[in-house]
Amino acid sequence: MLSAKQLAKIIDQTNIDPKATVKDIKKTCQEAKKYGFRGVCVNPQWIGAAYGELRGKNINIEALIDPPMGLSPHFKRLETCQQAKKDGATELDAVMNVIDLKYERYDDVLADLKEICKILPTKVIIGSGYLTDSEIVKAAEIVKSAGAFCVKTATDKDPLENIEMDEKARHLKLMRRGAPGLKIKASGKIKTLKDVLMMIEAGADIIGTSNGMEILKQLKAKN
Secondary structure (H helix, E strand, C coil), X not given: CXXXXXXXXXXXXXXXXXXXXXXXXXXXXXXXXXXXXXEEEECHHHHHHHHHHHCCCCCEEEEEECCCCCCCCHHHHHHHHHHHHHHCCCEEEEECCHHHHHCCCHHHHHHHHHHHHCCCCEEEECCHHHCCHHHHHHHHHHXXXXXXXXXXXXXXXXXXXXXXXXXXXXXXXXXXXXXXXXXXXXXXXCCCHHHHHHHHHHCCCEEEECCHHHHHHHHHHHC
């Protein structure tokens, strides 16, 4: 069993609520400092606020780019990523263009992601709930070729949110098959210690959750 400190170091505490206020974002960052989370993932408009709270701390500041399906024009995606970097982001959580992938426009997907990955260390969200098994493997292969350091499951709008955790775990294994050597981030409706342990057993290196504090409390109670 992981210690609370070890578990915190793989959790990206997340606040992508469209109704979030600057007060909410600051609270999320304060939680990250208190518990020693790996990072904080927020929408791009809140990167500056997160940077103000986390500057000088060993906590990643992560911008969620173009949810839920990565459909913005390439130039707009790059502009958003570049602005996030200027505002203080240290990582990007960028959604792959899911429609291009499904229509097998693989060269377009790869070219887009390559440019994004040059801006900051990048996790690429493949939207696995939209994809077939073979598409998940292919998406992961493209993510690795693009130069990302991590392949990630989903955003909160992904159909994956409506499936059981064991199915999400199966997707992680497919992602590992397509991108051996890359880190894997599991996210979306991960709310309990049981969920986290299932994701880790399936191969997750990083956990994205808005429920990090409660998960750590469950671990401490169990230990």
